[in-house]
Amino acid sequence: MSSDSTIDSSDARIYFATTGSIPASGTDTSTITCVVPLTILPGTYYAGLYLDATVTAATSAADVTVTGSATLTAISAVVQGAPVTVGANGTFQVTSSIQNSGTAAGSTAYSIYLSTDATITAADTLVFSGTSGAIAPTGVETVSNSCNAPSAAGGPYYAGVYIAAGNAAATAAADVTVVDAVVPVAQSITVVGAPVSVASGQTFQVTRAIRNAGTLAGTVNYTVYLSSDATIDATDFAVFVGTTASIAPGATDTLTDTCYAAPQGGPYYAGLLVSGGSSAVTAAADVTVTRAPISSRRPSRSPAPRSG
Numbered sequence: 001m002s003s004d005s006t007i008d009s010s011d012a013r014i015y016f017a018t019t020g021s022i023p024a025s026g027t028d029t030s031t032i033t034c035v036v037p038l039t040i041l042p043g044t045y046y047a048g049l050y051l052d053a054t055v056t057a058a059t060s061a062a063d064v065t066v067t068g069s070a071t072l073t074a075i076s077a078v079v080q081g082a083p084v085t086v087g088a089n090g091t092f093q094v095t096s097s098i099q100n101s102g103t104a105a106g107s108t109a110y111s112i113y114l115s116t117d118a119t120i121t122a123a124d125t126l127v128f129s130g131t132s133g134a135i136a137p138t139g140v141e142t143v144s145n146s147c148n149a150p151s152a153a154g155g156p157y158y159a160g161v162y163i164a165a166g167n168a169a170a171t172a173a174a175d176v177t178v179v180d181a182v183v184p185v186a187q188s189i190t191v192v193g194a195p196v197s198v199a200s201g202q203t204f205q206v207t208r209a210i211r212n213a214g215t216l217a218g219t220v221n222y223t224v225y226l227s228s229d230a231t232i233d234a235t236d237f238a239v240f241v242g243t244t245a246s247i248a249p250g251a252t253d254t255l256t257d258t259c260y261a262a263p264q265g266g267p268y269y270a271g272l273l274v275s276g277g278s279s280a281v282t283a284a285a286d287v288t289v290t291r292a293p294i295s296s297r298r299p300s301r302s303p304a305p306r307s308g
Contacts, residue, residue: 195286
């Protein structure tokens with residue numbers, strides 16, 4: 001089934017079978033019973049026959065109407081690691097669950113709010129907005145949402161998932177407290193003169209930028225890594241460790257650091273990881289580390305003592 005007349009493998013499959021043997025120039029015609037998946041949203045659809053990407057056929061019109069309605073209800077909100085204390089403008093995670101008690105698949109827009117009480121309304125502090133996937137009848141969608149804390153200290157707050165007035169669910173306790181804090185953000189990192197090739201143990205330079213998204217001034221600890229992929233974490237090769245000067249709220253500290261290349265290999269991405277977990281990575285694998293040159297100079301020998 002397809003919402004358009006172009007049939008491909010991404011459309012909803014409603015029947016699968018293998019024909020009997022068809023003679024050359026012959027035709028196999030049969031009537032089959034198809035089952036509409038529960039995840040299909042109400043609407044009108046074309047039916048199509050798909051053999052492979054180059055052999056397809058579709059009905060001349062959208063002849064199949066899927067009926068029914070979805071009834072989507074917010075059933076729970078859970079703050080991960082609760083209770084949590086988060087810096088102003090920082091992030092925290094809320095797991096939301098939405099149930100469909102209707103007769104057809106459906107999706108819905110929803111929001112997550114912070115509230116001083118357990119009644120969640122649109123007048124509370126918005127920290128996340130999203131849209132669910134298509135939820136089948138009787139199904140439940142449970143997802144983790146990354147929420148942005150407000151810019152002012154406060155709390156403790158209840159967190160709640162909100163679909164509409166009277167259709168919301170709050171955490172069992174006031175699990176979120178927002179405090180003034182330094183919130184480091186790894187903004188960018190570039191390799192000076194990229195791409196570069198450097199011998200193991202020798203130096204190259206990177207320019208990194210770290211922003212303070214918090215409400216207090218402070219220093220930030222950070223590490224520069226070399227990585228074989230664009231995902232930077234503490235298992236990569238650390239090539240520089242540093243601490244910024246004090247960064248004012250909303251300001252960015254930009255500096256060029258000298259790094260020691262190791263180990264041999266590459267090409268590597270250069271990455272920046274700051275305290276709190278924020279990271280940035282170069283757009284390309286810009287650093288290749290070669291084997292350190294071996295000295296051809298022979299050690300000098302002391303002359304043998306002369307006898308007699």
